[in-house]
Amino acid sequence: MSQTQETRGIRTRKFGERLVGPGHPVYVVGEIGINHNGSLEDAFALIDAAAEAGCDAVKFQKRTPEICTPRDQWDIERDTPWGRMTYIDYRHRVEFDEEAYAAIDTYAAQRGIDWFASPWDVPSVEFLERFGNVKAHKVASASLTDDELLRALRATGKTIVLSTGMSTPGQIRHAVEVLGSDNILLCHATSTYPAPAEELNLRMLGTLAREYPNVPIGYSGHEIGLQTTLAAVALGASFVERHITLDRANWGSDQAASVEPQGLVRLVRDIRIIEESLGDGVKRVYDSELGPMKKLRRVPGVLAEAS
Numbered sequence: 001m002s003q004t005q006e007t008r009g010i011r012t013r014k015f016g017e018r019l020v021g022p023g024h025p026v027y028v029v030g031e032i033g034i035n036h037n038g039s040l041e042d043a044f045a046l047i048d049a050a051a052e053a054g055c056d057a058v059k060f061q062k063r064t065p066e067i068c069t070p071r072d073q074w075d076i077e078r079d080t081p082w083g084r085m086t087y088i089d090y091r092h093r094v095e096f097d098e099e100a101y102a103a104i105d106t107y108a109a110q111r112g113i114d115w116f117a118s119p120w121d122v123p124s125v126e127f128l129e130r131f132g133n134v135k136a137h138k139v140a141s142a143s144l145t146d147d148e149l150l151r152a153l154r155a156t157g158k159t160i161v162l163s164t165g166m167s168t169p170g171q172i173r174h175a176v177e178v179l180g181s182d183n184i185l186l187c188h189a190t191s192t193y194p195a196p197a198e199e200l201n202l203r204m205l206g207t208l209a210r211e212y213p214n215v216p217i218g219y220s221g222h223e224i225g226l227q228t229t230l231a232a233v234a235l236g237a238s239f240v241e242r243h244i245t246l247d248r249a250n251w252g253s254d255q256a257a258s259v260e261p262q263g264l265v266r267l268v269r270d271i272r273i274i275e276e277s278l279g280d281g282v283k284r285v286y287d288s289e290l291g292p293m294k295k296l297r298r299v300p301g302v303l304a305e306a307s
Contacts, residue, residue: 013185028267029055030242030259042246046246049244057113059118060118063119063121108133109133125149139179141167141191150179159183160179162176163189164188188208190222195221205237217238240271248260
């Protein structure tokens with residue numbers, strides 16, 4: 001596929017007012033998930049951090065606890081920062097209700113940043129559809145095999161980001177068939193928190209691009225550090241998602257694999273430098289090279305390309 005074909009929209013998707021795909025700036029998402037720990041104040045602070053770093057969007061996770069928590073785990077007690085409570089009570093403790101999401105919706109708009117979420121069940125899809133500013137949805141890797149959820153997401157008609165961690169090629173292919181390929185974006189991911197470098201397998205970005213030539217390919221990283229996420233951009237990721245946190249020592253299973261605000265600033269800055277440096281692949285002599293050429297090249301050579 002030529003670059004011209006790609007930039008005409010064959011491999012682009014809409015995210016609000018933005019187009020995502022080859023030939024467009026990398027769409028950078030700060031994955032808040034449940035790192036807010038049920039605190040709207042922390043959610044706002046994370047939105048601030050993402051906006052100030054230059055992210056395009058923040059993402060949350062939305063669950064109906066009674067659906068997403070196995071029944072045999074509801075009454076198991078655990079120690080939490082808010083005292084000892086049952087697991088089902090804990091799941092409710094870290095979920096935002098409609099009033100909280102309405103506040104998030106307003107606050108993100110004020111900060112000029114998109115927001116969306118990963119719904120883990122069909123009622124959560126219906127919940128998120130109440131917010132007009134949500135222009136896309138995400139399928140978490142754990143939900144890739146949930147056909148009922150995939151069909152509900154497809155019915156929204158919105159762009160769907162499909163994460164492919166913990167999934168076989170056959171399972172990915174089936175999910176794409178259920179969702180349809182017209183409105184999806186595939187995200188390579190390794191579902192370990194944090195993920196070791198030797199299991200990131202970044203060359204899967206190229207594998208997915210070859211397997212799904214009409215679908216933009218992105219990267220959802222769960223590793224420690226920034227280098228490998230930047231490598232994913234150099235390898236062609238059109239979409240990048242990293243978990244973000246106010247403090248990696250905070251309570252929660254995702255915190256250790258998350259990026260703190262100062263790291264997020266560096267990540268977005270370096271993504272923009274990399275995408276600018278990639279160029280178009282056409283060899284040329286730049287005007288800035290003419291001075292060094294005159295000074296350093298002993299044999300001029302042929303100046304024009306042979307016809």
